[in-house]
Amino acid sequence: MAKPLQIEPALSELLARRGVRVTRRRLEVLEELGRERDDVTAQALWHRLRDRGSQTGLATVYRTLSLLSEKGVIDTLSHHGTELCYRLCTDAHHHHMVCSNCHSVVEIDPCGLDGWLDAVASRHAFVVTDHKVEITGLCGACAEQPQGLR
Numbered sequence: 001m002a003k004p005l006q007i008e009p010a011l012s013e014l015l016a017r018r019g020v021r022v023t024r025r026r027l028e029v030l031e032e033l034g035r036e037r038d039d040v041t042a043q044a045l046w047h048r049l050r051d052r053g054s055q056t057g058l059a060t061v062y063r064t065l066s067l068l069s070e071k072g073v074i075d076t077l078s079h080h081g082t083e084l085c086y087r088l089c090t091d092a093h094h095h096h097m098v099c100s101n102c103h104s105v106v107e108i109d110p111c112g113l114d115g116w117l118d119a120v121a122s123r124h125a126f127v128v129t130d131h132k133v134e135i136t137g138l139c140g141a142c143a144e145q146p147q148g149l150r
Contacts, residue, residue: 018071025056029064030073030088038105039077039085039098077105079136095133101142108135 011030015022032049033040040048046061065086068074077085079098087096087105094109113131121128 014073018073020067020071020073025060026064026068028054028056029061030068033065033074033086033088036087038103039087041083041085043083045086077134079103079134095135097135097137099139099142100136101138101145104139106139108133 011027011034012022015026015030020026028049029045032045032052035048036045042058042062042065045065046056046058049056049061065074065084069076069086073088075087075089075096077087077096077098079085079100085103089107090109092109093111094107095111095113097106097108098104113133117128117131120126
C-alpha cells in the first residue's frame with residue numbers, strides 16, 4: 001500500500017503555471033524527483049517510487065517525465081550514456097555542471113552567455129531563441145581522488 005503523499009501546494013502550482021493538468025501520478029513523480037539532490041534516470045526514479053509502495057508504472061514515469069520536460073517543469077541532462085537524467089531545478093535560466101564520476105549536478109546561475117551569443121549569432125545571421133549548456137568534468141571531491149579510484 002502506498003504511503004499517503006505529502007503533496008506540496010508549490011508543486012501543484014508549478015504544474016498549473018506551466019499548463020500541466022495536476023494528477024496524483026504527476027505529483028507523485030514530481031515529488032520524488034524533488035527529493036533528488038542531483039539528477040536521476042527514469043528507471044531509478046521508478047524503482048524509488050516502487051520502494052515507497054507506489055503502483056505507478058514505468059511507462060507512466062517515462063510519459064510523465066517527458067511531459068514535464070516538454071513543458072519546462074523539469075530539466076533533462078544527457079551525461080548518463082544513452083539514458084536521459086531528470087532534475088527539478090529553479091525557474092530562473094541556468095546551466096549545469098555535471099561530475100562525470102559521481103554525477104553530482106551544480107546549477108550555474110546567472111548564465112553570463114548572452115553577450116557572447118548575441119555576437120556569434122550576429123556574425124552568422126542567426127537568431128538565438130534559447131540555449132542550454134551542460135558542462136561535464138570532475139567535482140572537487142572526485143578531482144582529489146587518485147585516478148585509479150575514480
